[in-house]
Amino acid sequence: MKRAGFTTVWLPVALLLPQLMIIAIFFYWPAAWAVQSSFYLQDPFGFGSTFVGVENYTDLMTNIEYAKVARFTLIYTALVTFFSLALALLLAVKADAVIKGAKSYRTLLMWVYAIAPPVAGFLGLMFFDQRNGPLTEMFQFFGWDFRLGADYNSTATAMVIVAVWKQIPVNFIFFLSGLQSIPKSVREAALIDNRSASGRFWDVTFPLLAPTAFFLLIINITYALFDTFGIIDTLVRSEPGNNPVTLVYKVFVDGFRGNDLGGSSAQSVILMILVLALTVFQFRLIERRIHYT
Amino acid sequence: MAQVTLKQVRKTYPNGHQAVHPCSIEIPDGELVVLVGPSGCGKSTLLRMIAGLEDITDGELMIGANVVNDKDPADRNIAMVFQNYALYPHMSVAKNMGYGLKNRGASKTEIDAKVQEAARILNLGEYLERRPSQLSGGQRQRVAMGRAIVRDPELFLFDEPLSNLDAKLRNQMRIEIRALQQRLGVTSVYVTHDQVEAMTMADRIIVLNAGRVEQVGTPTEIYEQPASTFVAGFMGAPPMNLMTAQIAAGRLQLNEETVLPLDPPAIALETVLVGYRPEDVRLGGDGSVVLQVEIVEELGAHRLLHGTLGGQPFSLSVGKDEQAATGPQPITLPRDRVHFFHPERGSRI
Numbered sequence A: 001m002k003r004a005g006f007t008t009v010w011l012p013v014a015l016l017l018p019q020l021m022i023i024a025i026f027f028y029w030p031a032a033w034a035v036q037s038s039f040y041l042q043d044p045f046g047f048g049s050t051f052v053g054v055e056n057y058t059d060l061m062t063n064i065e066y067a068k069v070a071r072f073t074l075i076y077t078a079l080v081t082f083f084s085l086a087l088a089l090l091l092a093v094k095a096d097a098v099i100k101g102a103k104s105y106r107t108l109l110m111w112v113y114a115i116a117p118p119v120a121g122f123l124g125l126m127f128f129d130q131r132n133g134p135l136t137e138m139f140q141f142f143g144w145d146f147r148l149g150a151d152y153n154s155t156a157t158a159m160v161i162v163a164v165w166k167q168i169p170v171n172f173i174f175f176l177s178g179l180q181s182i183p184k185s186v187r188e189a190a191l192i193d194n195r196s197a198s199g200r201f202w203d204v205t206f207p208l209l210a211p212t213a214f215f216l217l218i219i220n221i222t223y224a225l226f227d228t229f230g231i232i233d234t235l236v237r238s239e240p241g242n243n244p245v246t247l248v249y250k251v252f253v254d255g256f257r258g259n260d261l262g263g264s265s266a267q268s269v270i271l272m273i274l275v276l277a278l279t280v281f282q283f284r285l286i287e288r289r290i291h292y293t
Numbered sequence B: 001m002a003q004v005t006l007k008q009v010r011k012t013y014p015n016g017h018q019a020v021h022p023c024s025i026e027i028p029d030g031e032l033v034v035l036v037g038p039s040g041c042g043k044s045t046l047l048r049m050i051a052g053l054e055d056i057t058d059g060e061l062m063i064g065a066n067v068v069n070d071k072d073p074a075d076r077n078i079a080m081v082f083q084n085y086a087l088y089p090h091m092s093v094a095k096n097m098g099y100g101l102k103n104r105g106a107s108k109t110e111i112d113a114k115v116q117e118a119a120r121i122l123n124l125g126e127y128l129e130r131r132p133s134q135l136s137g138g139q140r141q142r143v144a145m146g147r148a149i150v151r152d153p154e155l156f157l158f159d160e161p162l163s164n165l166d167a168k169l170r171n172q173m174r175i176e177i178r179a180l181q182q183r184l185g186v187t188s189v190y191v192t193h194d195q196v197e198a199m200t201m202a203d204r205i206i207v208l209n210a211g212r213v214e215q216v217g218t219p220t221e222i223y224e225q226p227a228s229t230f231v232a233g234f235m236g237a238p239p240m241n242l243m244t245a246q247i248a249a250g251r252l253q254l255n256e257e258t259v260l261p262l263d264p265p266a267i268a269l270e271t272v273l274v275g276y277r278p279e280d281v282r283l284g285g286d287g288s289v290v291l292q293v294e295i296v297e298e299l300g301a302h303r304l305l306h307g308t309l310g311g312q313p314f315s316l317s318v319g320k321d322e323q324a325a326t327g328p329q330p331i332t333l334p335r336d337r338v339h340f341f342h343p344e345r346g347s348r349i
């Protein structure tokens, strides 16, 4: 195949420039600024800052509160990722079995996808309303004194449920198209080879979905870690108090409520490193395997 | 091994399309039966009903002595080879072949032995650990065959298994599949739209047309005595010449000038369709029948002469040693090679 090329280096650079500038202004510059300020201690009234070296980081490592938030974030991410993937896969498998209805079904689920995180949070507030939220009533029916915003476990549960609910449609769409891209004849061959439906699922369907599932795993971890900010902020009504929060939310709380810009910056640098690691992991694995054909 | 019996089996798809009209077929034990017909005539539908991949709308399907209408595909003791091979892309060749056995509770040593044996028969020994994506089309085809034979099924089902291969490989695999089937003696149903495959492989051919069985017979019967103009036209390349002739005063007339030196069939009709296979007609003769040759087609081993006879298109096949030229050529129509068909119904007379 013949490769088209540019005759000068300036044209491609000029074409890329707007994109590079956006990345520089909105990503590299704040990132660099965060790295820099993570080595300073800001005066709480904004009158200047002192260089403190890695003190912000060592403070974090010994901070019990930070460890607690990190532990919660880990559990929260694991739960949100697991349930939004598992439920979406279940729904996709069921939808795929009745291909006919799949279209309207798909559209119905797509709607949730179109809801902005804070709106999802508000809907969650309604569901978990103390006086007449249906889910609150359900929990209370089962003997759990559910108190959103007042009780740690209640808020944590609500955060997981709303975040999962918000993410299922995205996962569903990907799983469903993954399922539908499995050749019909391969499934039919499995139908002849294996009489057990669950056997066919785990031996044939699931491995063929693995590339989709892996991609979604990374997307979902990132989502639970970072994109659930709006949901959390709404559910805790911007009043963390005794409520659980995730690492990203803590960056915001410490930086903008506590005015501890140095510590907050150090936290965001740690999160950046986490994302970097996740990305490297993803590319490594994608390169290595999980694709067939 | 088993015989397969279809009793008034039909298929109407949920959208109301009747893909297979009620049909009754008996496939004797150990035979290879070819379902042949143009694309869309219902071959795959019929085969998939036998496999259990498609519900049977009405009628009864028996494999051996059992009615299997309501059995799952996995419980019918069949193996199927698909057009695109349908191998499991994430499994090695050995796993692909052994998967069905594993699910039937075979021991690991038994699976290994069977897979090794199939690999030996199909020359796949060195590829057992490869993924299907690392194989050529012909090798994938063999793996699909291997997957079918390791299970020792009662019935093989083939849905156009060779149509994704190039012509040379197709000819080779055709012979291999036929030899393998004869050696194993497994009853087989083979779907194809290729009349050459049908003629060369079949013990018995079933010609389908628009969801109906047109004719059932051995390749010779189908070729020598086509039951209808459809079969006559579909089986054989180039197809049989079909001419409309008037029956007037005991003579067969193509037009004012051309009278065929044949006795018309003893039937009360004004017109009849006269059929001749191109290779049954000879060049030369007493000049009573003259073919206007317009094109000579060189095919190496033989030549095709295309032209008109009494104003109707007509082709003639001659050996490569016979001289052929365009223009008027006297020909001979042997009396014992003629086929007559009903002008409206197309059925053989």
Ligand SMILES: Nc1ncnc2c1ncn2[C@@H]1O[C@H](COP(=O)(O)OP(=O)(O)O)[C@@H](O)[C@H]1O
Pocket (backbone or CB within 6 Å): B013, B014, B015, B017, B019, B037, B038, B039, B040, B041, B042, B043, B044, B045, B046
């Ligand atoms: N799932 C289906 N729903 C409706 N019509 C179908 C379906 N599958 C096949 N058909 C129709 O049934 C007819 C026979 O199809 P098929 O058996 O696949 O033909 P063949 O294999 O001879 O080419 C075709 O007209 C096709 O369009």
Ligand SMILES: [Mg+2]
Pocket (backbone or CB within 6 Å): B043, B044, B045
């Ligand atoms: Mg077909």
